[in-house]
Amino acid sequence: MGDVLAFAEQRDGVVRGVTHEVVSTAAALASELGGECHALAIGGEGLSGSVGALGGFGAARVKVAADGALAGYAAEAWAAIVVEAVRAGSYGAVLFPASAVGRDLAPRVAALLDVPMASDVVEVSGAGGAVVVRRPVYSGKAFARLRMDASPAVVTLRPNVFPAQERSAAGAVEEMAVSVDPSSWKARVVEFKTASAGSLDVSEASVVVSGGRGMKDPENWALLENLRDALGSDVAALGASRAVVDAGWRPHGEQVGQTGKTVSPKLYFAVGISGAIQHLAGMRSSGTIVAVNKDPDAPIFGVADYGIVGDLFEVLPALTDQVKALKAGG
Amino acid sequence: MNITVCIKRTPDTETRIRIAEGGDSIDSGGVKYIVSPYDEFAVEAALRLREAAGDGTVTLVTLGDAAAAEQLRSGLAMGADKAVLLEGESGFDGLATARALATELEGHDAPLILLGVKAADDDAQQVGPMLATLMGRPCVTAVSDFELNGDTARCQREVEGGTEVVEVDLPAVITITKGAFEPRYASLKGIMAAKRKPLEQKAAEVPAARMTLEALELPPARPEGRIVGEGAEAAAELVRALREEAKVL
Ligand SMILES: Cc1cc2nc3c(=O)[nH]c(=O)nc-3n(C[C@H](O)[C@H](O)[C@H](O)COP(=O)(O)OP(=O)(O)OC[C@H]3O[C@@H](n4cnc5c(N)ncnc54)[C@H](O)[C@@H]3O)c2cc1C
Numbered sequence: 001m002g003d004v005l006a007f008a009e010q011r012d013g014v015v016r017g018v019t020h021e022v023v024s025t026a027a028a029l030a031s032e033l034g035g036e037c038h039a040l041a042i043g044g045e046g047l048s049g050s051v052g053a054l055g056g057f058g059a060a061r062v063k064v065a066a067d068g069a070l071a072g073y074a075a076e077a078w079a080a081i082v083v084e085a086v087r088a089g090s091y092g093a094v095l096f097p098a099s100a101v102g103r104d105l106a107p108r109v110a111a112l113l114d115v116p117m118a119s120d121v122v123e124v125s126g127a128g129g130a131v132v133v134r135r136p137v138y139s140g141k142a143f144a145r146l147r148m149d150a151s152p153a154v155v156t157l158r159p160n161v162f163p164a165q166e167r168s169a170a171g172a173v174e175e176m177a178v179s180v181d182p183s184s185w186k187a188r189v190v191e192f193k194t195a196s197a198g199s200l201d202v203s204e205a206s207v208v209v210s211g212g213r214g215m216k217d218p219e220n221w222a223l224l225e226n227l228r229d230a231l232g233s234d235v236a237a238l239g240a241s242r243a244v245v246d247a248g249w250r251p252h253g254e255q256v257g258q259t260g261k262t263v264s265p266k267l268y269f270a271v272g273i274s275g276a277i278q279h280l281a282g283m284r285s286s287g288t289i290v291a292v293n294k295d296p297d298a299p300i301f302g303v304a305d306y307g308i309v310g311d312l313f314e315v316l317p318a319l320t321d322q323v324k325a326l327k328a329g330g
Numbered sequence: 331m332n333i334t335v336c337i338k339r340t341p342d343t344e345t346r347i348r349i350a351e352g353g354d355s356i357d358s359g360g361v362k363y364i365v366s367p368y369d370e371f372a373v374e375a376a377l378r379l380r381e382a383a384g385d386g387t388v389t390l391v392t393l394g395d396a397a398a399a400e401q402l403r404s405g406l407a408m409g410a411d412k413a414v415l416l417e418g419e420s421g422f423d424g425l426a427t428a429r430a431l432a433t434e435l436e437g438h439d440a441p442l443i444l445l446g447v448k449a450a451d452d453d454a455q456q457v458g459p460m461l462a463t464l465m466g467r468p469c470v471t472a473v474s475d476f477e478l479n480g481d482t483a484r485c486q487r488e489v490e491g492g493t494e495v496v497e498v499d500l501p502a503v504i505t506i507t508k509g510a511f512e513p514r515y516a517s518l519k520g521i522m523a524a525k526r527k528p529l530e531q532k533a534a535e536v537p538a539a540r541m542t543l544e545a546l547e548l549p550p551a552r553p554e555g556r557i558v559g560e561g562a563e564a565a566a567e568l569v570r571a572l573r574e575e576a577k578v579l
Contacts (some may be wrong), residue, residue, distance in 0.1 A: 033467075073494075076468065100489035104471045105425065111463035116423045116541035119454040132544070137452055141347040142356070144452075146422055149540040171545070186468035188503070191495035201490040207578075209348040231579075241338075241416045252474060252509060253488055258343055258450070259367060259508040268579040278343050288576040290568065296557070303552055306571055310561035318562035322569040326579060 001151055002035025006059065008080065010043055012071075013050045017204065018097040020057050020164035022157055025124065026095045027058025027167070032126035033092045037099055039086050041172070042078050047218025048173050057164065065176040073101055074188050077180050079108040085176065086113060089151040093131050095124075098156035112152040117154040118146055120262070122285070123126070124144030124159050131155070138256045139281030142186040158201065160236040160264040161285070195253050200237040202254055207267045208229050208286070210239030210256055212279075213248075214272020214293065214312055218249035223316040224271065232321040239263065239283075241273045257282035272312050275300025292316070331386040331478075333376040334440040336431055336461075337369035337405055338420065339398040340451040353545050358556045368446025368511035370408075372506040376444055377409045377514070379478065389438065393420045393430050393534050406524035407516035413527070420533030423541040424456035428475040430536040431457070432464040441490035441501040442483070447472045448505075467503050470496045474509025 003153045006026035009016045019039075026039040039059035041051040045186065047066040054062050065081045082105065086094055096102035098120040110117035114300045122143075123134035131153035148155075182188070195201070202208055209228045211221060221238070228236045240250040242257055256263055258278040268286035273279060275291070275298055283289070285304055289306035292315050308315050341347070341361045349355040365373070385505045390405045390413040392398045402413035416434055420427045435443060443462075448455040455471070462469030470476075474493075476485040483502060487494045487507070498504070516524070558567045573579040 069349075074370075079463075100472065100487075103455050104459060107459040108463045109470070110456070110492065111428065111460040112424060114425070116425050117456055117460075119424075119456055135453075136549075137546070138345075138347045138356070139342065139453060140341065140549065142349065143549060144422060145547070146546040147542050147544050149542060187470055187496055187498040188495050190497050192492055193495070194492040204490055221572075253493070255508070258543075266574075267572070268397060284552075288572065288578050289552075289555075290572070291555075299483060301555060301557065303538075304555045305553070305576065306568055307555060307557045307559070308559060308564045309557055310564065314562040315565060318565035319568065323579070324567045326569055326573065 001090050001092045001300050002030065002033035002104055003091050004030040004033065004035060004037050005086060005091045005094045006037060006039045007088065007094070007102065008041040008051055008054055008062070009097055009099060009101055009267045010047065010050060012042055013043065013047060015050055015054070016099070018099060018159040021052070021159065021162040022095050022097050023057040023059050024165040025157055025162045029124055029126050029208070030094055032229050033129065035092060038063060038089065040065070040082065042070055042081055044068055048175065050172070052173050055169055056174050058167050058169065059171040062171045062173045063176050064173060065178045065224070067178050067180050068245055069182045074185055075104055075108060075187060078105055079112060081176070081178060082109045086152060086167040090249050092126065093153045093155060096156045096195045098158050102156045106154050113154070115150040115152060115154055116148055118148060119156050120158050121155050124155055137277070140284050158264060162207065180205035180239070185270070195251065198206065200233065202237045202239045202256060203261045204264055205235060205237035206265050207236035208239045208256070208263055208265045209236060209269045210241065210273060211244065212273030213243040215244065220323050226318045227269070227316060227323065229318045230327065241279050270300050271316065274298050275303065331379065331383055331442065332440045333386065333442045333444060334377060334389045334391055334435060334438050335369070335372050335410070336391050336443070336445045336457070337373065337401060338392060338449045339363050339394050339401040340366040340449055343367065343450055346416055349546050349548060354543050356546065363397070363400065365404050366446050366450040368448055368450065368507060368577050371508060372444040372446050373405050373408055373410060374511040374513040375506055376453045378511070388428040389414065389440065391416065391431065393418055393427055393536070399531070402529055403524050404516065406527045407520040408514060409520060411527065414531045415529065415531045416534035418532060418536040421539045422452055422543055423539035424454050425460055426537050426539050428457050428460035428464055431461050433535050435461070435462050435465065443503045445503070445505045447507040453498065456501055462503035467501050468498050469503040471505045472507045473504050474507055476504060500544045537542060
């Protein structure tokens with residue numbers, strides 16, 4: 001019962017960054033439980049090539065369920081395949097990323113297997129044979145330590161929290177035979193609208209530059225975009241407070257907070273954001289928090305590691321120049 | 331069309347959380363309770379569908395203690411028609427909660443079951459898809475907007491990097507997130523009417539939880555932050571600190 005299965009998320013054949021975190025964590029948990037780590041990837045044809053490298057993150061076996069009809073996410077079919085893979089082994093835990101796909105898929109898998117599930121976990125251990133997790137509750141205002149009393153334990157891991165660790169190992173890739181019948185699916189993804197070409201999603205970025213009502217006008221977002229670009233648009237993404245999303249200045253996909261996205265980047269900038277408790281709910285677990293606000297009493301300074309008190313219209317351009325100078329200087 | 335909406339009593343999102351003695355629950359003294367905000371989106375969606383169709387009923391269901399009648403009355407005041415209070419404990423094991431709800435909902439003639447994407451207390455995002463799976467229904471989660479075309483719902487679902495459009499055949503379960511369904515306020519008339527609407531109260535059949543709480547803890551205090559300076563001149567010091575102290579640049 002000591003093996004651990006890691007769900008290896010990919011999109012269009014490209015393994016997602018968070019998958020390395022999930023596989024690495026599964027490998028660490030498997031060694032605590034006295035078993036092996038296996039990875040499972042589901043997707044379209046030609047997948048074996050792109051997921052083969054997961055062995056290097058600790059997967060002794062990489063199982064691949066590939067079929068043209070599985071190229072996009074199809075909840076019912078994917079859940080059935082995960083369950084089949086779980087039943088074919090002897091797993092003590094099944095780990096997913098707490099991504100849009102993982103959050104949707106894992107509870108279905110848990111229900112089909114009739115086992116409990118822990119969501120959005122920030123710590124997982126297998127000490128003493130039982131899986132114990134730690135996860136935020138009450139919008140991050142508290143943490144619950146939970147013992148999972150059925151096997152396998154189904155868990156989703158919060159992105160950007162667990163380290164991705166390369167190891168000098170190579171896993172064997174095994175194709176899983178699948179037969180899928182899309183005509184029987186009761187839910188179908190019929191379209192995918194890309195938010196804005198090439199821009200990184202706020203929940204995946206390692207640096208987030210967020211703006212609030214203090215930005216005054218949607219046109220001023222160019223100031224935040226400049227800072228993001230200086231930091232590197234391959235690692236940095238834009239975020240927003242609810243106030244500006246509700247005002248229609250920014251799309252809801254960028255909203256950080258209780259009714260938006262939860263982010264845990266390495267570095268979070270809150271610019272012209274007061275720091276309401278519902279905003280903190282989405283970003284307080286960020287590594288380093290920087291606040292720029294003209295009000296020295298703004299609650300955001302209570303969680304920030306570094307703050308600048310001042311007018312963001314003066315601070316942002318200066319900050320962007322400093323970051324540029326730093327990057328240019330190497 | 332008949333629609334059932336599952337709602338939950340949760341502490342107000344502004345509430346300061348204190349851990350009660352014993353370390354395995356929160357101190358409920360002085361806590362104000364509300365309908366979980368995501369569930370309000372779901373109630374709003376149901377009411378709009380009923381209004382557009384001109385017929386059908388919206389039924390609210392909650393699993394919780396007797397006090398949760400207050401949240402059912404809030405939903406009735408928004409305009410729902412009737413409510414069921416399943417008295418029982420809704421703990422951290424989402425599957426136990428989903429089973430208790432499924433037992434009740436099997437008896438409902440509701441082609442559409444709506445829930446909030448997650449509850450504002452356990453933040454788990456599990457009960458909707460689990461409920462659907464137990465009932466053998468399809469489910470679309472985290473839906474910010476949807477429309478009905480006959481027996482199909484066309485849903486907008488926010489995912490990393492964009493929006494997925496998902497078509498789902500009814501009967502189905504849909505979980506709602508923030509988006510098109512900004513909840514209405516209950517009118518005074520609605521609040522008065524809610525007092526006379528049917529609210530059935532019965533014991534829930536909740537299976538034993540298999541995920542048990544060992545401890546609740548407050549988050550570790552963040553180390554005291556530092557104001558590096560005022561205005562544009564502070565930018566250089568900030569960048570230096572981010573590079574040399576925090577090592578994040
Ligand atoms: C159920 C519920 C859920 C919610 N969910 C979320 C959520 O997910 N995310 C979220 O963000 N909020 C959420 N909120 C809203 C939240 O309570 C706040 O209203 C919101 O976060 C405020 O946004 P803001 O900080 O941008 O605006 P404000 O509170 O208006 O703050 C603007 C800040 O900008 C500063 N400022 C103004 N001008 C300048 C300038 N020139 N230079 C520098 N600083 C300046 C001001 O000092 C102020 O601190 C939720 C609320 C509820 C009730």
